[in-house]
């Protein structure tokens with residue numbers, strides 16, 4: 001698995017270089033570990049990497065409880081859809097939930113936070129491309145949704161998006177960046193294997209990288 005570590009160090013260097021060139025802060029690399037073996041995760045963890053993203057609660061529940069015991073300072077983000085009936089499990093396992101995408105989920109998170117006395121930081125997923133098949137709050141509904149989360153006292157710390165696959169991502173990143181500024185939300189999660197350099201120009205906090213790190217899934 002020499003190539004995984006090669007990819008890893010090249011990516012870290014590339015994030016730094018891109019950030020330096022565009023006078024931005026270097027974002028944190030989130031290793032998107034869906035469909036990856038425990039062995040691959042262990043390689044990165046042994047190398048000192050601590051930030052991972054999973055898009056399925058069920059899969060994460062199979063892989064992460066043991067890894068988190070072994071590496072207690074490891075941080076795990078949920079970057080895929082969260083069903084209301086899995087909120088309880090997700091809140092226990094994930095350190096950050098990036099995919100708050102509908103009012104019913106906001107209500108359930110508030111319930112579970114109260115019940116468990118755990119408050120994980122949340123990002124609102126915005127459907128910047130207004131794609132009908134994609135999760136996320138529509139731009140025109142954003143402000144009222146944010147007000148709702150504030151009434152529920154949810155800890156909203158930022159915004160996340162997945163731009164349409166066949167469009168240039170730049171306008172989506174620019175939009176999310178402007179929304180975060182306007183509503184004073186400190187964190188942005190945007191940029192994946194093929195567009196992370198553009199996301200860095202728009203001051204992303206985390207780039208979510210799968211393919212460029214582990215290879216094709």
Ligand SMILES: *Cc1c(COP(=O)(O)O)cnc(C)c1O
Nearest residue numbers: 032055079192193208209210211
């Ligand atoms: C899979 C996934 C990624 C990583 O995508 P790559 O193109 O493999 O880097 C990032 N974000 C989300 C939400 C994903 O589901």
